[in-house]
Amino acid sequence: MAEEPQSVLQLPTSIAAGGEGLTDVSPETTTPEPPSSAAVSPGTEEPAGDTKKKIDILLKAVGVTPIMKTKKWAVERTRTIQGLIDFIKKFLKLVASEQLFIYVNQSFAPSPDQEVGTLYECFGSDGKLVLHYCKSQAWG
Amino acid sequence: MTDDKDVLRDVWFGRIPTCFTLYQDEITEREAEPYYSFPEKDLLHCPSKDAIEAHFMSCMKEADALKHKSQVINEMQKKDHKQLWMGLQNDRFDQFWAINRKLMEYPAEENGFRYIPFRIYQTTTERPFIQKLFRPVAADGQLHTLGDLLKEVCPSAIDPEDGEKKNQVMIHGIEPMLETPLQWLSEHLSYPDNFLHISIIPQPTD
Numbered sequence: 001m002a003e004e005p006q007s008v009l010q011l012p013t014s015i016a017a018g019g020e021g022l023t024d025v026s027p028e029t030t031t032p033e034p035p036s037s038a039a040v041s042p043g044t045e046e047p048a049g050d051t052k053k054k055i056d057i058l059l060k061a062v063g064v065t066p067i068m069k070t071k072k073w074a075v076e077r078t079r080t081i082q083g084l085i086d087f088i089k090k091f092l093k094l095v096a097s098e099q100l101f102i103y104v105n106q107s108f109a110p111s112p113d114q115e116v117g118t119l120y121e122c123f124g125s126d127g128k129l130v131l132h133y134c135k136s137q138a139w140g
Numbered sequence: 141m142t143d144d145k146d147v148l149r150d151v152w153f154g155r156i157p158t159c160f161t162l163y164q165d166e167i168t169e170r171e172a173e174p175y176y177s178f179p180e181k182d183l184l185h186c187p188s189k190d191a192i193e194a195h196f197m198s199c200m201k202e203a204d205a206l207k208h209k210s211q212v213i214n215e216m217q218k219k220d221h222k223q224l225w226m227g228l229q230n231d232r233f234d235q236f237w238a239i240n241r242k243l244m245e246y247p248a249e250e251n252g253f254r255y256i257p258f259r260i261y262q263t264t265t266e267r268p269f270i271q272k273l274f275r276p277v278a279a280d281g282q283l284h285t286l287g288d289l290l291k292e293v294c295p296s297a298i299d300p301e302d303g304e305k306k307n308q309v310m311i312h313g314i315e316p317m318l319e320t321p322l323q324w325l326s327e328h329l330s331y332p333d334n335f336l337h338i339s340i341i342p343q344p345t346d
Contacts, residue, residue, distance in 0.1 A: 107210050108201035118271045
């Protein structure tokens with residue numbers, strides 16, 4: 001029997017900041033940012049600099065997490081971490097109730113409402129933002 | 141004359157030095173809101189205390205990534221991290237600061253942190269906040285001020301010199317002087333997550 005989409009995730013005792021919050025679990029409802037298939041696109045030819053342009057993100061799997069076939073993505077700066085988590089989960093065909101954690105600098109989990117553009121400005125290097133993703137808490 | 145440690149303690153307990161009196165007719169009774177629905181698009185859910193602890197520790201780690209390339213917080217033991225959280229949770233100033241003071245140190249040869257953890261919130265934009273890399277010390281060794289920060293990352297917040305005051309630049313509900321060194325603000329007026337949360341609000345017109 002299919003589970004009811006929850007507005008609050010049931011989370012295990014030790015939790016990271018990846019809790020549901022900004023967007024509904026059900027994919028039919030609208031999300032705060034305009035749903036756009038172009039918001040996350042593979043590869044990168046976009047020149048950097050303009051705030052409207054996309055930034056490059058390199059996704060690295062941690063532990064037993066499935067590895068994404070495409071690791072490098074051009075993402076709109078205003079995309080939130082939650083939006084990115086939802087995208088990766090869909091791409092990896094994870095169930096909505098499965099958790100996914102994202103880490104910056106292999107040290108902290110940014111808040112789900114944080115924009116990737118801000119993270120890129122502060123923690124990007126060599127023209128890209130490296131993010132580690134994991135199905136369980138990796139760096140607490 | 142209060143020393144810096146006393147300022148920290150006062151800020152912790154919400155004793156920001158202001159003084160005001162309300163006239164009787166300024167005090168109004170308000171009915172409780174009869175209905176409240178969770179603002180899904182504006183707030184994150186708080187599913188449990190553990191989630192809040194994890195979120196808080198992540199903010200601390202992000203702040204230290206900016207200040208010390210995460211070196212100080214990563215050198216701490218798990219029990220030190222726990223003490224930060226417990227100190228905050230139980231409103232224990234000394235317990236919290238016993239550990240947090242290490243996050244406020246910097247190498248003797250430097251004049252401050254590597255970058256200052258700050259977030260600027262404005263009413264005039266859809267953006268959640270402004271957060272960028274900003275050094276507390278200039279190339280010539282001069283300490284950057286709050287005004288320098290705003291000029292660099294949020295110039296619309298600076299009022300023209302001869303014009304009317306359009307904006308209030310607030311931290312903890314007060315307006316620090318724009319000449320205040322940013323390094324000092326970061327050490328003494330940061331919130332417990334070690335970030336300077338700065339609000340730019342339009343000057344109220346009475």
